[in-house]
Amino acid sequence: MNFTREDWTLFRNMDTLPQKSGVAKHGIPKLVAKELTDNALDISDKVEIEGNYRNFTVWNDGDGIDPEKLGELFSINRPMVSSKLLRLPTRGALGNGLRVVAGAVIATGGKLYVSTHGHKYEILPQDNGTSDAIVVDEYDRTGTKIEVSLGDEYIDFKWAEDAVKFNKGTKYKGKTSAYWYNSETFFELLQATDSTVREVVEQFDGCSSTKAGKIAREYGRNRKSNELSFDESEQLLNSIRQESRPVKAARLGEIGELEGYSSYNKQSGTFALESTKGNYNAKIPFTVEVFTKEADKSSCQALINKSPSIKGIHASESNKKLNIWGSGFDIYLKCTGVEIVININTPYMPITNDGKEPNYRLMAEVIEIATTKAVNSYKRNSGSKPTDGSKRLTQKDVMLNNLNEAVKKASGDGTYRFSQRQLFYGVRPYVMEQLGIEPTYENFNKVITDYEAEHGDIEGIYRDSRGSLYTPHSGTTIPIGTLSVENYQRPEWTFNKVLYIEKEGFFEILKDVKFPERYDCALLTGKGYASRAVKDLIDYLGESQEELTVFCIHDCDKAGTVIYETLQQKTKSRGERKVNIIDLGLNPKEAIEMGLDVEKPDKKKKMKAADYLTPEEKAWLETNRVELNAMTTPQFIDWLERKMHEYDNGKVVPVDEVLKDELLNKVRYFTKSKVRERILQENNYEKQYQQEVISLQSKIEEKELRLKEMVIESLAASPEQIWKQPIESIAKEIV
DNA sequence: TGGGAGCTAGTAGCCATAGA
DNA sequence: TCTATGGCTACTAGCTCCCA
Numbered sequence A: 001m002n003f004t005r006e007d008w009t010l011f012r013n014m015d016t017l018p019q020k021s022g023v024a025k026h027g028i029p030k031l032v033a034k035e036l037t038d039n040a041l042d043i044s045d046k047v048e049i050e051g052n053y054r055n056f057t058v059w060n061d062g063d064g065i066d067p068e069k070l071g072e073l074f075s076i077n078r079p080m081v082s083s084k085l086l087r088l089p090t091r092g093a094l095g096n097g098l099r100v101v102a103g104a105v106i107a108t109g110g111k112l113y114v115s116t117h118g119h120k121y122e123i124l125p126q127d128n129g130t131s132d133a134i135v136v137d138e139y140d141r142t143g144t145k146i147e148v149s150l151g152d153e154y155i156d157f158k159w160a161e162d163a164v165k166f167n168k169g170t171k172y173k174g175k176t177s178a179y180w181y182n183s184e185t186f187f188e189l190l191q192a193t194d195s196t197v198r199e200v201v202e203q204f205d206g207c208s209s210t211k212a213g214k215i216a217r218e219y220g221r222n223r224k225s226n227e228l229s230f231d232e233s234e235q236l237l238n239s240i241r242q243e244s245r246p247v248k249a250a251r252l253g254e255i256g257e258l259e260g261y262s263s264y265n266k267q268s269g270t271f272a273l274e275s276t277k278g279n280y281n282a283k284i285p286f287t288v289e290v291f292t293k294e295a296d297k298s299s300c301q302a303l304i305n306k307s308p309s310i311k312g313i314h315a316s317e318s319n320k321k322l323n324i325w326g327s328g329f330d331i332y333l334k335c336t337g338v339e340i341v342i343n344i345n346t347p348y349m350p351i352t353n354d355g356k357e358p359n360y361r362l363m364a365e366v367i368e369i370a371t372t373k374a375v376n377s378y379k380r381n382s383g384s385k386p387t388d389g390s391k392r393l394t395q396k397d398v399m400l401n402n403l404n405e406a407v408k409k410a411s412g413d414g415t416y417r418f419s420q421r422q423l424f425y426g427v428r429p430y431v432m433e434q435l436g437i438e439p440t441y442e443n444f445n446k447v448i449t450d451y452e453a454e455h456g457d458i459e460g461i462y463r464d465s466r467g468s469l470y471t472p473h474s475g476t477t478i479p480i481g482t483l484s485v486e487n488y489q490r491p492e493w494t495f496n497k498v499l500y501i502e503k504e505g506f507f508e509i510l511k512d513v514k515f516p517e518r519y520d521c522a523l524l525t526g527k528g529y530a531s532r533a534v535k536d537l538i539d540y541l542g543e544s545q546e547e548l549t550v551f552c553i554h555d556c557d558k559a560g561t562v563i564y565e566t567l568q569q570k571t572k573s574r575g576e577r578k579v580n581i582i583d584l585g586l587n588p589k590e591a592i593e594m595g596l597d598v599e600k601p602d603k604k605k606k607m608k609a610a611d612y613l614t615p616e617e618k619a620w621l622e623t624n625r626v627e628l629n630a631m632t633t634p635q636f637i638d639w640l641e642r643k644m645h646e647y648d649n650g651k652v653v654p655v656d657e658v659l660k661d662e663l664l665n666k667v668r669y670f671t672k673s674k675v676r677e678r679i680l681q682e683n684n685y686e687k688q689y690q691q692e693v694i695s696l697q698s699k700i701e702e703k704e705l706r707l708k709e710m711v712i713e714s715l716a717a718s719p720e721q722i723w724k725q726p727i728e729s730i731a732k733e734i735v
Numbered sequence B: 001t002g003g004g005a006g007c008t009a010g011t012a013g014c015c016a017t018a019g020a
Numbered sequence C: 001t002c003t004a005t006g007g008c009t010a011c012t013a014g015c016t017c018c019c020a
Helices: A007-012 A017-021 A025-043 A067-073 A097-108 A158-165 A183-191 A197-201 A209-219 A230-243 A361-381 A395-401 A403-410 A420-435 A441-455 A482-486 A506-512 A515-519 A532-543 A558-568 A588-593 A615-623 A633-647 A656-682 A685-695 A697-705 A707-717 A724-734
Strands: A047-051 A055-060 A111-116 A119-125 A131-138 A144-149 A263-273 A282-294 A299-304 A314-318 A321-326 A329-333 A338-345 A468-471 A476-479 A497-501 A521-525 A549-553 A581-585
Touching: A007 A017, A007 A097, A017 A025, A017 A097, A025 A047, A025 A055, A025 A097, A025 A144, A025 A158, A047 A158, A067 A111, A067 A119, A067 A131, A097 A111, A097 A119, A111 A131, A183 A230, A197 A209, A197 A230, A209 A230, A263 A361, A282 A361, A299 A314, A329 A361, A338 A361, A395 A403, A395 A420, A403 A420, A420 A441, A468 A506, A482 A532, A497 A506, A497 A532, A506 A515, A506 A521, A506 A633, A515 A521, A515 A633, A521 A532, A532 A549, A532 A558, A549 A558, A549 A633, A558 A581, A581 A633, A588 A615, A685 A697, A697 A707, A697 A724, A707 A724
Parallel strands: A299 A338, A497 A521, A497 A549, A549 A581
Antiparallel strands: A047 A055, A055 A144, A111 A119, A111 A144, A119 A131, A263 A282, A282 A338, A314 A321, A321 A329, A468 A476, A468 A521
């Protein structure tokens, strides 16, 4: 004896319903709530859900359901609605939902009511797989309300609530695309409807009524699509594709950034579904949206077209790493304590089996990129992003918001000068308190540089000294910081050249051979890139009436050329130098000609050479560098003097007035000395002086008795004195 | 005329680098 | 340690162009 049963009968038994729904028996009530909510959301964005976990009610404000069709809609033996075979990035892609709902009601002895167009109907499923709709009450609201109970089964609302929660952003506004079907699936679509070819073609993106008519014409007037052979359907598919363009992934719609999630990333891609017996493959576009937020324990939820996927993605934490995996992908992330939501928008989601488990294999790479980026962004923003949708508070925001307060604190309410580092320690507590992260001095430095570039220098701030200035003839060396430069006075008619050197080490060599004195050339360094103090000093010297030429020497490498370039040109910290700075090198050509030791630059040091170089020079510096130190001292002196001679404007010779004044001053000085000497000799100066000292001897001895005591008393009264000052006062008193 | 595509410029945060 | 700048990556805003 043979027993047979029709496939739809699997819907009406709780033990076989999982085969058709794809979820385990205990998950059926949860799925029923989700399917009803998904259908409501596909009709309208205005959806309300409520219930007490024994009853579930969903309402939407759509146009309502034709009462004549209610019975058929909730029949478990009806075939899949052909419109559901059209591939679109919407929730109810499988068209199975209402059959699962009706089946669950039968299987649990539950109740199902649909209220629409003025009446409340009870749906009564029949043994033959059909359903009847009987009026049981009046209904005075718009739209459609569906109420369901499943006997004693507890109805979990989680998926239904999530479907509403993630129903945000934009939707796909177009029609299905011919590129989303391969030869076989397009043929199946044509077979599933008794519409005409033209009516089917009109359903496709890019095929207006006129175009549809043109495409359908060659298949015969009023020809039914299900009459087409496989070859004809392939030909039709090709014709529709010729008339339309592929739909880009960005058009598919998105949830977009959501309140309550601290990071978001969206990536897109396409995957192909190859045809086995035809010529046309499907190209399915998709977008992956990933949302993250802090959680006590990591979890990962999957959504397909904004609706919870009944087969989720799994997450587990181990060794400070998070592993998330699903069918076809496996990702490891350096992060814990994060809730991840992955939404995939696509007109077609491949499934692994009849259990409706999504097959992510074809989109695994894009899912990994989007997830990694979202998690990285989450880590960056961690703890600093507001959940109310306002702009994320950055370190820069906090630093600048509290800058005035920090300046006030660092300056003692405007009384004292303060260093940049002191200011950093003024804003640091605000950043730590408001963002929970420790700011770096480097980042603060950049924020302040940008701020000062826009608003001008902060009043009272100074930068610590770095580098020095050696002045010829006076032999003095002063440290170069913004404070020392502010107080600097150029000695008149002392030097007419300044040589900026990348390294301070060459100062001693040049001083040793009297280079600064022979050339009237001051030596200046900022030890590497010129500090703003160095630039301020050059600007100050350039403003003087006295002539000035500024030279620069640097290593023959990419950094050296940028050191020269940034000394002359505008940077964030300072504008361009008004004084023209002459680049003396070392340049690649002369380094090679001099036969200097060529080194290979560190490949890890990624840096661009200066713009002023020729392409050949830039190319050479990519793989070569020569330090100034590669020269011996005689070589260096010889090279520098040779270079200086090209631009040398001679030694300092002041204008006539200054020369005459100097001559007169010197004549007066020497004359004064000569006259003083003569008068002293004539008046027996030395003898008178000796006698005077002898006469004061007793007074000296008297003071010597309490000398130490008096010095201590005086120092206590005026601590700024040195011990010699009270002695000087006592001596004056004796004399 | 509106919306999408594509491009550029700018912002932000962090890291790397120079020099002694 | 100090000063300084550039590179990289991710993202956003604004502009122009093109097409339906």
